[in-house]
Amino acid sequence: MRTKHQPTNQPGTYxxxxxxxxxxxxxxxxxxxxxxxxxxxxxxxxxxxxxxIKARCAHHRKISPRPRWHIDYLRLVAPLREIWxxxxxxxxxxxxxxxxxxxxxxxxxxxxxxSSDCDCETHLLYTKQRPSFDGFRRRAYxxxxxxxxxxxxxx
Ligand SMILES: [Zn+2]
Numbered sequence: 001m002r003t004k005h006q007p008t009n010q011p012g013t014y015x016x017x018x019x020x021x022x023x024x025x026x027x028x029x030x031x032x033x034x035x036x037x038x039x040x041x042x043x044x045x046x047x048x049x050x051x052x053i054k055a056r057c058a059h060h061r062k063i064s065p066r067p068r069w070h071i072d073y074l075r076l077v078a079p080l081r082e083i084w085x086x087x088x089x090x091x092x093x094x095x096x097x098x099x100x101x102x103x104x105x106x107x108x109x110x111x112x113x114x115s116s117d118c119d120c121e122t123h124l125l126y127t128k129q130r131p132s133f134d135g136f137r138r139r140a141y142x143x144x145x146x147x148x149x150x151x152x153x154x155x
């Protein structure tokens with residue numbers, strides 16, 4: 001389902017849904033060579049600098065000629081299918097990573113992925129089946145009182 005919701009240049013938190021079509025080994029910078037299963041990868045991040053989520057997601061939509069973040073390497077082989085985002089004024093990326101992780105069927109493909117600068121075990125979760133936006137949104141609203149609206153852009 002294609003939607004017209006798109007992140008704006010306001011700050012906020014986002015979650016990228018990448019689909020890896022087949023199992024493969026992927027070189028991810030400092031983490032080295034990872035063996036990744038076919039399926040869905042969910043990566044949480046936030047953008048509180050100039051250009052907000054819109055500018056950051058413009059980066060994630062493209063393939064980086066010089067990968068910098070862990071996710072840039074995965075992005076080389078895994079198409080971006082959806083962006084879930086919220087312009088909530090609080091930085092929610094760690095909370096969102098935890099929410100995805102608590103979901104039944106979620107696995108940690110590689111500890112340390114995307115979480116070099118925080119205490120989370122990972123900011124990348126794996127799930128075999130396509131994850132449910134409505135399910136995630138319900139859990140987020142239930143867990144965080146007054147969470148700002150969470151939207152989805154399908155690509
Ligand atoms: Zn974190």
